[in-house]
Amino acid sequence: MKTTTLSLTEVRLSEEEQAAAIEVLKSGQLREGKRVRAFEEAFRSFVGVGDAVAVSSGTAALHLAYLALINPGDEVLVPAFTFIATASMVAIAGGVPVFCDIDPETWEIDPADIERKITSKTKAIAGVHLFGNSCDIDTIQKIASKRGLKIIWDAAQSMGTFYRGKDVAQYPDTVCFSFYPSKNMTTGEGGMVATDDLKAAAKVRLLKSHGQAEKYCHQILGFNYRMTEVEAAIGMIQLQKLNGFIQQRKKIGARFAKGFAGAGDIAIQKTTPGCDPSFNYFSIALKKNAVKISRDELVQELRKEGIPCAVHYPIPLHEQPCFAHYRRGAVPVSEALARNILSLPMHPYLTEPDVDFVVEKVLQLVGKYATK
Ligand SMILES: Cc1ncc(COP(=O)(O)O)c(C=O)c1O
Known part of the structure; x- marks a missing residue:
């Protein structure tokens, strides 16, 4: 086995990220607070969407986006070739993942197979922008609007990808990102739901923190999928470097x-x-x-x-x-x-x-x- 300095993926956190994280540690304010809100706002304006909700992982982002947009029993078309979370979160949200094939050249979900696999129960398409490339967004949007389907984009691997001159975050209905260390920017663990659908964003915001609109008043059942202040502080610097x-x-x-x-x-x-x-x-x-x-x-x-x-x-x-x-x-x-x-x-x-x-x-x- 020869030794080289090559690594498959690599994260280098400079003094800026280190200083930002240490400032949070010194403050003692570790739970979600003003830094998470500032990171959400910076992310929202960077990608150009109506709202952005920070969560604890890309998986959490997908889970909450599906909960906001589909109902139990709904079929969701997902590519058979992607990371597990795109499909597992459909099932955990009560939906039924229906696997579609991919295009042999772009390796992205094949719109022709989407059309073939639509049934009367199909309610949404999960388009994954795989490896930093994008899906055929135009064609998928045309199918979705013709058939009245929602679209949840999994852009975990595609922060910074553009399609027809626009950030992939700007395509409706919702777009989910991950900040896992192998991604284009990182917070350690972390994720974001970006959308212009303010109603969906409000639901995701409620779901990510126990359905709590005011302290200890729980409007709906929810989770603890909050991002931490250290993660948000690192994310702010990474966003500037993206x-x-x-x-x-x-x-x-x-x-x-x-x-x-x-x-x-x-x-x-x-x-x-x-x-x-x-x-x-x-x-x-x-x-x-x-x-x-x-x-x-x-x-x-x-x-x-x-x-x-x-x-x-x-x-x-x-x-x-x-x-x-x-x-x-x-x-x-x-x-x-x-x-x-x-x-x-x-x-x-x-x-x-x-x-x-x-x-x-x-x-x-x-x-x-x-x-x-
Ligand atoms: C396509 C895709 N979807 C979802 C996820 C889940 O993101 P996370 O690891 O932040 O939960 C990943 C991360 O590996 C991914 O690559």
Whole structure:
């Protein structure tokens, strides 16, 4: 196993984040208060929406958005290829996740499969903006408005992604973000629900703190999904740095794409037309029968060369044991991608030589095991 300084994702908190966190610790005001409110307002105005509600994670954001927008028994169309929370929170909110396939090139939920899987019980679409790319927002919105469906966008991986000149946060009905450390900006754990639907935002705000409008008066049943003041203080600084992070990610993404251009055995994610992606992850997929080794063996070989890799995601959601009773209809593109995809190092601190090294090693190994 060779040693390199490469990491798959990387967070560097500078003296600014450290000072902001220490100021909160010194104040003793740890629970949600004025810093969370200031972070919500800064986030709201940064992405350009009517309201933004800070919560304890991206998972909590999805849970509350579904609770605000769907009713028990409603079917929600979700991609089979995404992180578990997009679909698990539908089920936990009382809905029924119905798995749709993804587009073979953009790897985003396939609008044609959305149309095929709509039934009389379908009430919403969960569009995931995967890896920093966006869904085909225009087409999904047209389907939703024709069929009277709500849309909950999962933008956990796409803070800083734009579509047709607008931040993805600006597309109705609600947009959920995560600030987990691998995301484009972090608060440690944390999330945000962004929306122009002020009624939905008010419901999310109630739900996130025990349905409490005034102290100890609980209008509805709720949770403790509040963000802490330390997280909000870190988030404020990260938000100021976000554009810089995204510029770096774009440069690195473009360099990877150039490096793999023309490599016939490897596919990379095609940017959705109209999208300006933020490159949260950079994944490659081995084309069918192109190499004599499996994806898992390639991951091991790359790790031996000192290149950390991961698989986002090895099991499509309809094959997850927890969703055994929700299986319905075919999702062949998701199944094939889950077998062949792997993520390479991607974070703002990668250098050009780092990227070139990773590209060179991937191409060498794929060339070594090529079937032709
Ligand atoms: C697409 C997607 N949705 C939801 C989440 C959940 O976010 P969190 O980890 O903050 O709960 C994640 C985070 O990994 C994600 O990648």
